[in-house]
Amino acid sequence: MDATPEILGELSLFEGLSPERLVVLAERCRISSVNKGEHVFRAGDPGNGLYAVVSGLVRIYRGSPGGKEQVLHFIEPGEPFGEVAVFQGDAFPADAQAMVPSQVLFMSRRDFLDLARQDPEITLQMLARLSLRLRRFVHQVAELSLKEVPARLAAYLLKELEEQGSNPLTLPMSKGQLASFLGTIQETLSRSLKRLEGQGLIVVKGREIGVLDLSALQSVAEQGR
Amino acid sequence: MDATPEILGELSLFEGLSPERLVVLAERCRISSVNKGEHVFRAGDPGNGLYAVVSGLVRIYRGSPGGKEQVLHFIEPGEPFGEVAVFQGDAFPADAQAMVPSQVLFMSRRDFLDLARQDPEITLQMLARLSLRLRRFVHQVAELSLKEVPARLAAYLLKELEEQGSNPLTLPMSKGQLASFLGTIQETLSRSLKRLEGQGLIVVKGREIGVLDLSALQSVAEQGR
């Protein structure tokens, strides 16, 4: 399916572009539908362009031979993914899989580089975007290496609490997926949740989690045991 | 100390710039000396510009309240660091410390952005650079989460073997630092080395490591136990 200027305008990637430019770009982008569980690309695939999520949700992850998976990030509508292969190297470093039925936009490397040369602001925006991602990775590496699972979980809950703004917060994914994002497995996450609950810091009810003791949770997040 | 055009020309950051441009830039950059162990910046410091290593060696790391440290990367002469704070956010996300007496160059955010606007190629280079760093982080997160210490160590040794090209390879840092880079501690690294040695895969002699069984080492690196 072809992309339309309206759709492109919704993507943060193309923020600030003139309507005329969007019309031109629309001809060069393709939108495709992917089913739940289907892969947009796999680690090692040649990266001939970049993608963006139009609707749905995509997760980027790496798998191990033993079957364990580590989620690197979740891509929400409007956000691009697979940019790294455009600027550096040729193969995608990870797998991209739709978590729900999704629509993704594709733009070839050539078309994107042309765009970048015509619109330097796009390049600066991309720098800001990659920098943010780097910052998140720094955080993720530090968390994995320096904190134990309950601390990582507590930090995650605090982040979600802040972002959602409502107190019984709702996990945006299955607990299995969350475990994989936090660098652990389902069983361990389950036990950690139960432990925090037993300490009276939270209440768990399905995907709803109520925070009872904010400061204690913060102390756990900073490895306060 | 002021920077000179000759010094700037050596930095990969400024690769491809005209000599005239380098002269102008030299006036805006400052070079300072840092002693071994001294910090160039600390996590949380406001990031008003970017740095590059002129000579010496700088490590970027995060510490935990418990005292453990995770090295994120080592910066060698010619390479920039602290760029993330220039494009996104304001505070440095990690600590930067000289491992040996070093000289580092500083360029203010404003001066760098001016340069980027005048020389779009610099921006594209920076994108390639950040993309490479992202790729490395993807790798680091996956290794930390999916592999055990012996596998991470084996993968590291294979990488060094390839880069150095000589068979008794030489560790470029202390084993304590290596441990911190691999996401573990000195004692565990020591035991892992001994284990690989006991299996006849390598020979360890101080910082020299000879690889005896390449394919077996590769199999360990891929979690072949």
Place this chain on the structure above:
DNA sequence: CGGTCTCTTGAATACCTTCAAAGTAGGTGG
């Protein structure tokens, strides 16, 4: 109401860290 996917729980195990102590190496001053 059966089937499937998600989640929980228990027991055993593996891996890594902690703590403590001793050994090694390199550099400096006597």
Place this chain on the structure above:
DNA sequence: CCACCTACTTTGAAGGTATTCAAGAGACCG
């Protein structure tokens, strides 16, 4: 050249945390 200091490294024993394996409970959907 030797003695000594310091930083780095190794080693052992004990403990803690996370994973594995296996089974059962719960939730959702057709």
